[in-house]
Amino acid sequence: MARSKNTEQKIFDAATELFLEKGVDRTSVREIASKAGINLALMNYYFRSKENLFDAxxxxxxxxxxxxxxxxxxxxxxxxxxxxxxxxxxxxxxxxxxxxxxxxxxxxxxxxxxxxxxxxxxxxxxxxxxxxxxxxxxxxxxxxxxxxxxxxxxxxxxxxxxxxxxxxxxxxxxxxxxxxxxxxxxxxxxxxxxxxxxxxxxx
Amino acid sequence: MARSKNTEQKIFDAATELFLEKGVDRTSVREIASKAGINLALMNYYFRSKENLFDAxxxxxxxxxxxxxxxxxxxxxxxxxxxxxxxxxxxxxxxxxxxxxxxxxxxxxxxxxxxxxxxxxxxxxxxxxxxxxxxxxxxxxxxxxxxxxxxxxxxxxxxxxxxxxxxxxxxxxxxxxxxxxxxxxxxxxxxxxxxxxxxxxxx
DNA sequence: AATCGTTTTAAACATTGTTTAAAACAAGTA
DNA sequence: TACTTGTTTTAAACAATGTTTAAAACGATT
CATH class of the missing domain: 1.10.357.10 (Tetracycline Repressor, domain 2)
Incomplete structure (x- = not known):
């Protein structure tokens, strides 16, 4: 089972908000991680890359x-x-x-x-x-x-x-x-x- | 006098083309320098920053x-x-x-x-x-x-x-x-x- | 309590924009 | 010529970026 409720969704939601607000290229992965309250590397664990996350x-x-x-x-x-x-x-x-x-x-x-x-x-x-x-x-x-x-x-x-x-x-x-x-x-x-x-x- | 004809203009022209084509955030300073045929640091010498160059x-x-x-x-x-x-x-x-x-x-x-x-x-x-x-x-x-x-x-x-x-x-x-x-x-x-x-x- | 697969972590990596200090240069002066 | 001065160019280092890695922590099953 997932340790916390749903890490993938937290990343997805935080990134969505930031991408819309600041644009993809001006949003850093560390910023997404911070907003989602997760570790930096988890973005690459769930989505293969920032570009992939963006596509989703x-x-x-x-x-x-x-x-x-x-x-x-x-x-x-x-x-x-x-x-x-x-x-x-x-x-x-x-x-x-x-x-x-x-x-x-x-x-x-x-x-x-x-x-x-x-x-x-x-x-x-x-x-x-x-x-x-x-x-x-x-x-x-x-x-x-x-x-x-x-x-x-x-x-x-x-x-x-x-x-x-x-x-x-x-x-x-x-x-x-x-x-x-x-x-x-x-x-x-x-x-x-x-x-x-x-x-x-x-x- | 300038060593080569006009370094500032070469940077400006190369950056203009790249910014229009790929967007500001997806154009690296090293790419601009390479296209203009100049040293990396000259961009910051003539324009104070990439953002400043973009404004110009x-x-x-x-x-x-x-x-x-x-x-x-x-x-x-x-x-x-x-x-x-x-x-x-x-x-x-x-x-x-x-x-x-x-x-x-x-x-x-x-x-x-x-x-x-x-x-x-x-x-x-x-x-x-x-x-x-x-x-x-x-x-x-x-x-x-x-x-x-x-x-x-x-x-x-x-x-x-x-x-x-x-x-x-x-x-x-x-x-x-x-x-x-x-x-x-x-x-x-x-x-x-x-x-x-x-x-x-x-x- | 031991094992297994999943999730999380910290640390390292290559690449980015930027700064720095020294080198190379052109032009004037002795 | 030799020397100085101010400008231009260079290579190297810096902090911050996206990404990878290997180990740790965890939950579930046996």
Missing amino acids: IFSMLVKKNSEELIRILNSDLGLFEKIRQYVHVYIDMLSDNPLLVSFVMAILHRSRERITEMKAISSLYSTDQFTKQILEEGKKGNIRRTDTTHFFVDMLSLIAFPFAIKTLVMDKNSFSEEEFSEFIHERKERVPEMLIESLKPRS | IFSMLVKKNSEELIRILNSDLGLFEKIRQYVHVYIDMLSDNPLLVSFVMAILHRSRERITEMKAISSLYSTDQFTKQILEEGKKGNIRRTDTTHFFVDMLSLIAFPFAIKTLVMDKNSFSEEEFSEFIHERKERVPEMLIESLKPRS
């Missing part, structure tokens, strides 16, 4: 946060309502974990060559159903014919980027944390309307 | 790339034409330096607490003229009344974020470098039209 944490974060989003995309909601729900849930999720975007961005830059092998990433890719829906509505004439890749990128950009530049936005507008939250809250209405507007046939 | 490089990159953008924002172009030019020039600039966005994103996460003191950043803030223009056009009824902060964030998001997730977009769509360039090229028309559309009075 990254996978967990992506999986935990992407499942509900994928469910919405693959649901049989109407297109406009689906867009509204997706944006709403996505922004709420990032509001709960505002460091997630910057963290993922940093990772995309940091491990560019390893992206393809990071299985967790591909779980974000299930847009087939959503893509088909846009194309069909286009054929029916209910919306403008739209490049689905562009549209999805537009949607992700409007949702996620503001979190990545949170510091800049707060600094420039002298926002408090509450004011930034309010700003983000407003985007839950604004972004879907903007996206839907861009889909409606030209008047 | 970051300032240079921001200044070099932001001047033309600020000029456009403060010009007396009509609003729609100004938006078209801004997006066009910005995307061209990022196309020439596609690692810039990820680099800046990583920095925003990495040095969150130092952002305010990074003077270079504030040079991106000169949006007063642009903001005033949007408000005035709104009053005149030429466009919808729009929250200027939201609009500027929308614009930046649609311009910059696709570069940050370049790897994902290429991976998902099996894009070659050329195809990604073409994709980005298309956004130079798409993004301004989407933004302008969102400003036009509801039909």
Whole structure:
């Protein structure tokens, strides 16, 4: 049996917090060990290396946060309502974990060559159903014919980027944390309307 | 006189390339010295520390790339034409330096607490003229009344974020470098039209 | 209480950013 | 030339990093 309740989990939790807060490369193993209250070498005992620990944490974060989003995309909601729900849930999720975007961005830059092998990433890719829906509505004439890749990128950009530049936005507008939250809250209405507007046939 | 042509510049150039490519924290001083063909200790002789060298490089990159953008924002172009030019020039600039966005994103996460003191950043803030223009056009009824902060964030998001997730977009769509360039090229028309559309009075 | 596999520990290792003190150099001065 | 002065370069050492190792401590089974 384990001597203490669950050493592996303690390492995992401490590292998750530190990685999100300070970034992987600026978090030392000794810092993780100290926060978890364990011996330095136990990190290498349970996870083979710091990089391996990071991979595990990254996978967990992506999986935990992407499942509900994928469910919405693959649901049989109407297109406009689906867009509204997706944006709403996505922004709420990032509001709960505002460091997630910057963290993922940093990772995309940091491990560019390893992206393809990071299985967790591909779980974000299930847009087939959503893509088909846009194309069909286009054929029916209910919306403008739209490049689905562009549209999805537009949607992700409007949702996620503001979190990545949170510091800049707060600094420039002298926002408090509450004011930034309010700003983000407003985007839950604004972004879907903007996206839907861009889909409606030209008047 | 300097023994070799310009050691300081050689360090600066080598570090710039490596920082953009691999990120600051994953670039060692010995690697910089090796690439620049100089002794290890010269980095600390010319720049006081690696962090200091990074600050100098970051300032240079921001200044070099932001001047033309600020000029456009403060010009007396009509609003729609100004938006078209801004997006066009910005995307061209990022196309020439596609690692810039990820680099800046990583920095925003990495040095969150130092952002305010990074003077270079504030040079991106000169949006007063642009903001005033949007408000005035709104009053005149030429466009919808729009929250200027939201609009500027929308614009930046649609311009910059696709570069940050370049790897994902290429991976998902099996894009070659050329195809990604073409994709980005298309956004130079798409993004301004989407933004302008969102400003036009509801039909 | 003896044994076995698992978990934890302290110590050492190579590599990182940084500092130091001496050497090498260019330019001016006698 | 020979000598001095200030700048630039060098090699070596430093503390801190991620990692490995071998031994100790532990819990469970016999």
